[in-house]
Amino acid sequence: MPRKKILLVDDSSTARMLIRLMLSGWDYAVTEAHDGREAVLKATSEHPDAILMDIVMPVMSGIEACRALRAAEPTRNIPIILVSTRGEGDFIEAGFKSGCNDYVTKPIAGPELLNKLRDQLGE
Amino acid sequence: MPTTPTTIELDACTACPRGCGARSEHLSSILANLYVAMKRIHASLDRSDVLGAIRDVLENQIGAEELAIFERDGDGAPFSLSLYVAGSGAQALYARVLEEVLASHAVYVRSAASGDPPDAPAACIPLRVGERVTGIIMIYSLVCHKERLDPLDLELCDLLADHAGVALYASALHARSKAEGGGR
Numbered sequence: 001m002p003r004k005k006i007l008l009v010d011d012s013s014t015a016r017m018l019i020r021l022m023l024s025g026w027d028y029a030v031t032e033a034h035d036g037r038e039a040v041l042k043a044t045s046e047h048p049d050a051i052l053m054d055i056v057m058p059v060m061s062g063i064e065a066c067r068a069l070r071a072a073e074p075t076r077n078i079p080i081i082l083v084s085t086r087g088e089g090d091f092i093e094a095g096f097k098s099g100c101n102d103y104v105t106k107p108i109a110g111p112e113l114l115n116k117l118r119d120q121l122g123e
Numbered sequence: 124m125p126t127t128p129t130t131i132e133l134d135a136c137t138a139c140p141r142g143c144g145a146r147s148e149h150l151s152s153i154l155a156n157l158y159v160a161m162k163r164i165h166a167s168l169d170r171s172d173v174l175g176a177i178r179d180v181l182e183n184q185i186g187a188e189e190l191a192i193f194e195r196d197g198d199g200a201p202f203s204l205s206l207y208v209a210g211s212g213a214q215a216l217y218a219r220v221l222e223e224v225l226a227s228h229a230v231y232v233r234s235a236a237s238g239d240p241p242d243a244p245a246a247c248i249p250l251r252v253g254e255r256v257t258g259i260i261m262i263y264s265l266v267c268h269k270e271r272l273d274p275l276d277l278e279l280c281d282l283l284a285d286h287a288g289v290a291l292y293a294s295a296l297h298a299r300s301k302a303e304g305g306g307r
Binding site for chain 2: 015114
């Protein structure tokens with residue numbers, strides 16, 4: 001069975017390194033993007049099984065990227081979990097309105113993130 | 124050197140404020156956090172990179188929202204602002220908190236039980252270089268969904284106290300040596 005592909009999108013190298021380490025005990029193939037635009041390009045070309053994406057990023061935000069991914073046929077059904085320092089109600093509402101499947105706040109609790117990711121992957 | 128006495132209770136992880144369920148996942152999450160903080164802080168000798176890495180750890184791993192880093196040239200010298208992020212622009216040093224941290228060399232964490240006023244900073248981290256305190260990190264407020272610092276945060280604060288100060292000190296030495304060597 002091929003390894004499931006996870007696209008990890010964050011402009012913070014600290015956050016990317018941390019999430020990558022949290023996922024390292026699981027047999028996932030993790031690729032990275034640094035902003036929303038790169039995420040849309042990589043999701044379209046690489047068809048990941050799930051996307052973990054920050055909201056506040058340069059070039060294109062996670063909310064904009066989420067909308068773009070939901071609007072395009074090849075990426076419409078890829079599960080997206082937004083991972084953000086923004087825990088305010090309006091950010092969470094905007095996240096779900098943009099089409100994300102789940103929302104996790106930073107600082108990240110490894111087990112919470114893994115549980116939500118596994119849920120989305122149907123594991 | 125004084126350190127902040129903190130203990131991460133792994134056996135109590137069902138009650139962990141970070142919502143953990145599994146002990147091994149909880150442990151690997153803690154180790155990942157400490158490893159990443161250490162690795163990021165010492166990844167560069169460039170001052171702006173070091174400051175950026177410290178900010179990144181404070182925001183992404185501890186959940187600091189409004190924060191400032193102050194440094195000083197020597198014991199008794201005044202503190203000057205090196206970095207300020209978000210908020211109302213208060214940038215205050217909070218004399219009582221500062222005195223406490225400079226006397227103890229330990230991380231201060233606001234506690235209602237200790238009678239700290241609600242407008243006191245959430246935390247103040249000394250930047251320790253050996254026996255000296257070369258600066259401080261003030262965390263004025265945390266992100267809105269986080270009420271207080273948990274045991275992992277205290278470990279991260281203590282790690283920053285030992286490593287952020289050394290990394291900034293090394294970056295200053297590096298800059299000075301570059302300048303004396305004519306940029307070589």
